[in-house]
């Protein structure tokens with residue numbers, strides 16, 4: 120190993136470059152990771168942030184430049200090599216085995232053993248300790264696949280924490296988390312900082328940068344364009360990042376002037392143990408936000424309305440026509456579009472091209488005599504991709520190879536192409552950069568201006584408050600309250616979101632003591 | 634499918650040529666292997682590159698290729714079909730039986746065979762899509778059931794085929810009919826996979842069934858169609874085989890499912906689903922046939938042939954895995 124010098128950075132990417140085929144995605148970039156220091160990487164979707172951190176974690180090797188650990192050059196030719204230098208990574212996309220237990224996932228690759236046998240007790244206690252650190256209260260024996268995306272993300276974080284690394288790389292760890300969970304995570308980051316752990320942090324939420332960052336490296340199209348302190352004003356950060364000003368971060372406009380009409384009418388929708396007697400209406404031109412904590416049943420509600428999951432009681436009506444339960448096809452035919460919570464496992468066929476992914480919902484409706492309208496499909500997909508500014512090599516590029524935010528836009532593009540009038544959006548801007556987020560908001564504006572209706576589940580409170588005309592707050596599977604206009608403030612949303620959780624907890628303890 | 638044309642910022646003609654050749658090699662590794670194999674045999678034995686021998690290879694390849702075309706649908710959609718050999722035998726037997734025992738006219742007996750295959754495949758498909766059985770298990774059951782029914786129907790004895798089915802074993806304008814059938818069946822399969830809604834849906838279902846479902850693709854209906862198609866192709870293969878012998882044999886095509894799977898995988902399909910092409914499958918089937926033929930010409934015992942074929946499958950898929958790993962990064 121190299122001679123460790125006291126004040127050399129823990130890790131340096133020195134003038135690194137990386138190309139995929141003929142496309143150069145990282146060009147001569149230098150980044151340092153220092154002891155007790157949080158280095159923020161900032162950039163638009165596809166700027167190259169994840170590619171950089173994959174070089175730090177041994178997944179990609181740079182084509183040019185060097186990697187230094189403690190001042191000495193090293194070759195990180197695999198995840199093992201990176202881990203042996205004390206580098207732990209929380210990747211943007213979940214890397215869990217859904218069928219294995221939480222504990223097994225946390226300790227994947229280093230399961231404790233005694234005499235060659237799996238030491239289940241040690242496994243459970245170690246996993247428990249890592250989970251407690253971030254305040255995740257789940258059964259360690261439960262299969263990970265049964266958890267929601269946010270909880271899976273927390274398991275992923277626990278997995279990295281349990282490595283006791285010298286360096287921790289966090290690629291958009293907060294994208295799937297709610298306020299409370301983010302607070303818990305940032306608490307852990309503060310502890311690690313005090314312990315001298317060096318960190319790299321990526322997020323599209325600018326307010327988080329000043330909260331926990333020290334320095335910011337701004338990337339644009341694979342090049343380093345600025346290095347500024349994390350206390351830099353948000354507008355200036357945006358200017359560095361996208362090269363222009365963004366005046367309004369939540370540009371909600373209600374421009375629909377047509378007849379007042381109920382587009383989506385949900386009455387007494389119930390699914391045992393998940394959602395309980397939920398009723399709401401959404402009118403033409405309206406955005407209904409759905410807020411709540413993780414586990415409040417927001418995603419489950421949306422999936423039931425979209426026809427993805429069955430329900431036990433209640434009705435879903437679109438434009439006066441009742442939709443059959445658990446029938447995605449009918450919902451789509453009625454004009455419903457659903458952007459699911461997890462683009463990787465539910466939204467995209469990762470191995471298929473951007474073109475194909477955009478066209479799935481319209482495959483059937485645009486076909487003639489069962490034959491796919493290939494040229495037409497291609498033209499329309501290209502058109503929507505251009506409008507949404509999906510950053511890709513061309514429309515035949517594999518969806519897997521696009522950056523996270525651009526993948527999200529593909530799912531969105533599918534419903535734009537299908538001309539959906541009732542959009543059900545589950546965390547629509549998760550992992551989407553500031554500029555693209557505003558573009559998605561403008562699409563929401565355009566759809567509602569045309570007389571469409573949008574239901575938006577989001578854990579990003581400023582987004583819910585800024586983009587919704589009305590907010591439904593869910594808690595413990597039922598509606599805790601509805602807020603509109605002046606009433607809709609962060610405090611009131613949070614108060615409603617936790618209210619029933621406390622009540623449920625009481626119900627529960629009463630039930631068990633009785 | 635076509636090789637993706639990359640519109641990258643002005644590469645030099647030389648580099649374009651290099652990446653072009655690289656993409657071609659990456660997408661057609663099996664084809665390169667087939668050409669190399671043929672060259673080697675051409676040098677090793679004068680009997681290889683003769684008209685009659687090449688036609689012979691085509692006839693030999695036709696049964697496995699047709700089975701493998703059907704298997705391509707299944708593997709693209711993320712499944713596996715172990716029953717195609719048995720379904721081939723039962724369909725051919727059913728066709729012969731309706732002609733010999735029930736006295737149906739020849740043309741109808743051919744249709745009856747195809748219908749039998751479609752029905753058997755659809756039953757597997759329904760068990761998989763609606764009964765939620767893993768395709769491995771459902772088709773393993775069908776493998777046994779269909780073979781058993783073949784024996785019941787024939788009482789363990791061959792049954793003479795109708796003239797229409799026997800025609801499949803003959804020649805037309807000097808070209809062996811099996812080769813014509815292979816060509817048509819291949820074109821139809823490629824057309825279905827590339828051009829039809831149900832074909833494109835197969836790739837989506839195999840790539841990510843949940844994403845496909847949430848996009849409104851009727852996943853269950855697609856799966857039933859996939860296995861029914863595999864059944865039709867199996868029936869066609871079974872009748873090709875029976876036509877050559879002028880009789881349906883109760884033990885026909887036993888074990889052929891493994892060759893069919895091998896042909897699809899050598900052709901570049903992924904057993905994980907979502908990837909596969911008919912042209913690749915054809916090359917895979919030809920590679921198997923050329924190796925068998927070459928080893929015969931070189932007087933290698935059939936015992937050793939099995940060993941060689943096994944190694945070829947391992948090497949072909951191994952190369953494929955390496956290739957994918959390199960292009961991914």
Ligand SMILES: Nc1ncnc2c1ncn2[C@@H]1O[C@H](COP(=O)(O)OP(=O)(O)OP(=O)(O)O)[C@@H](O)[C@H]1O
Pocket residue numbers: 139144162163164165166167168169170171211510511520521522523524525550552961962
């Ligand atoms: N394996 C790959 N093959 C080809 N291109 C790739 C591959 N991985 C990434 N790219 C391309 O490299 C560029 C940078 O991607 P990267 O994932 O690093 O972006 P990012 O900054 O992390 O974006 P996001 O904020 O959306 O996560 C993108 O244009 C992407 O399409």
Ligand SMILES: [Mg+2]
Pocket residue numbers: 168169170211290522523
């Ligand atoms: Mg990224």
